[in-house]
Amino acid sequence: MPPMDDRQAFIDWMVKTRGEDPDFLGQRYDLFLNTVQHRDLWTDLNKRAFLMTPREEFVLKRNLDRAYASDFLDIGYGVTISGPRLVARMTSVLDVQKGDKVLEIGTGSGFQSAYLCHLTDQVCSIEIVQPLFERTGGIYADLIARGYVEFSAVQRKNDDGYYGWAENAPFDKIIVTCGIDHVPPPLLEQLKPGGIMVIPVGPPGAQHVLKVTKTLGADGKFTVARSDIYHGSVVPFVPFTKLQDGKIVGTHFN
Ligand SMILES: C[S@@+](CC[C@H](N)C(=O)[O-])C[C@H]1O[C@@H](n2cnc3c(N)ncnc32)[C@H](O)[C@@H]1O
Numbered sequence: 001m002p003p004m005d006d007r008q009a010f011i012d013w014m015v016k017t018r019g020e021d022p023d024f025l026g027q028r029y030d031l032f033l034n035t036v037q038h039r040d041l042w043t044d045l046n047k048r049a050f051l052m053t054p055r056e057e058f059v060l061k062r063n064l065d066r067a068y069a070s071d072f073l074d075i076g077y078g079v080t081i082s083g084p085r086l087v088a089r090m091t092s093v094l095d096v097q098k099g100d101k102v103l104e105i106g107t108g109s110g111f112q113s114a115y116l117c118h119l120t121d122q123v124c125s126i127e128i129v130q131p132l133f134e135r136t137g138g139i140y141a142d143l144i145a146r147g148y149v150e151f152s153a154v155q156r157k158n159d160d161g162y163y164g165w166a167e168n169a170p171f172d173k174i175i176v177t178c179g180i181d182h183v184p185p186p187l188l189e190q191l192k193p194g195g196i197m198v199i200p201v202g203p204p205g206a207q208h209v210l211k212v213t214k215t216l217g218a219d220g221k222f223t224v225a226r227s228d229i230y231h232g233s234v235v236p237f238v239p240f241t242k243l244q245d246g247k248i249v250g251t252h253f254n
Contacts, residue, residue, distance in 0.1 A: 002051050004032075004044075010051065018147075024056045027068035031084060034070065040089040045096075049118035050088055057143060058111040077129045079238045081109040082177060086209075086235065090198045093211050093229050094173045096120050101168070103190070105161030105240075106177035110136040113154045114143075116175075121153040124168050126161035128243055133158040160243035162252050164190040171195060179207040179237030181253045188214065188224065198229065200237040204253065207237050 002017075003009035011025045032050055035041045041050055056067040058081060063073045072080040082090075091112070096102055096119040104113050107127035116123045127133040133156065140151050157165065161176070162184045169190035176187070176199040183199060191197050193216035200207035208228045215223045239251045 001044075001048055004047055004051065014051075018054075020054060021056070024054070024067065028055065031068045031070065035085050035088050038085060040085040040092070042092055043095070045119055046088065046092045049091070049115050050084075052118045053111065053115045054143075054148075055084060055111060057139065058109040058114065075109045075132070077132045079108055079129065079132070081111050082237075087112055087115060089229060090175060090177075090209060091115060091119070094175055094196055094198050096173055100172035101170075102173045102175065103165055103168070103171040103187075104175050104177065105164075105187070106238075107133065107136055107156060108177060110139055110154075112175065112177055113156075114140075114148075114151055117150045117153045121150075123154045124165050124171070125154055125156050126159050126165060127156065128158070128160055128241055128248060130158050160241075162186065162240070162242065166190065173197070174199075176200065176240070177237070178240040179204070180240035180251070183210075183212060184252065188212070193222065200235060202234070204239060204251075205236045206234045208232070209235050 002013045007029045010029050011022050014020050014025050015022055041047055059067045059073055070083050070085050072083045075081050100120045101122040102116055104125040107125040113123050113125040144151050164186045170192040171190055172192055172195050174187055174191055174197040179200040191214050195214055197212040200209050202208050209230055210226045211229050213225045217223055241248050242250050242252050
């Protein structure tokens with residue numbers, strides 16, 4: 001656990017144990033405090049994951065000076081790295097426990113899956129855009145070579161995440177980072193009873209981020225419950241697109 005209640009102690013500990021840049025570490029700590037104050041981050045495990053994930057490694061070089069701003073940022077290919085407070089809230093709601101098997105739909109920059117690696121050692125992530133999938137693979141390979149061995153926990157594939165990852169199912173937790181107007185039935189099916197899914201659901205560009213829970217009743221029937229993690233506020237996400245014959249064609253919107 002890095003020190004969490006003192007900025008300088010955090011910076012010193014991280015410089016000593018991870019060899020990271022003190023300036024980025026200071027910015028990370030300030031964003032951490034801001035995220036806690038906004039009630040987007042509340043468990044110790046998630047606080048640690050937030051502080052241990054080097055966001056500067058996952059943004060484009062031209063956006064390095066905004067790596068610790070609270071906004072989403074362009075990562076090329078028409079998609080974005082989600083804002084850090086959104087990542088913190090979605091992951092805190094997911095309540096990942098050590099050993100949980102987690103599926104992420106929409107690897108994008110790799111930041112969300114890197115964050116998940118600080119919570120569990122079983123992370124599966126699917127990205128539909130092939131060149132982005134390859135670029136993120138290079139970022140992970142470089143970070144692992146530099147000592148971030150925890151990122152070896154991410155199992156990735158380039159595919160359409162609508163159908164989940166049957167070979168690795170069932171999952172304790174599922175996090176979807178692109179917006180769609182319904183919960184994909186295959187994802188619900190691949191969620192374990194007692195599991196949690198966090199998914200942005202709504203019309204294009206105007207989703208509600210839902211926590212979906214699946215419970216097995218005494219009668220052997222499943223119950224699905226939904227709640228809005230932003231209590232009614234709309235959050236825009238990049239669209240949940242569709243792969244057909246190896247090409248991205250439109251979206252999975254009904
Ligand atoms: C908000 S962005 C990336 C967020 C990402 N989790 C991160 O940390 O950078 C959402 C991602 O979902 C991907 N995506 C969209 N539709 C998809 C699909 N059907 N299957 C898998 N990934 C998809 C996009 O290409 C994009 O990279």
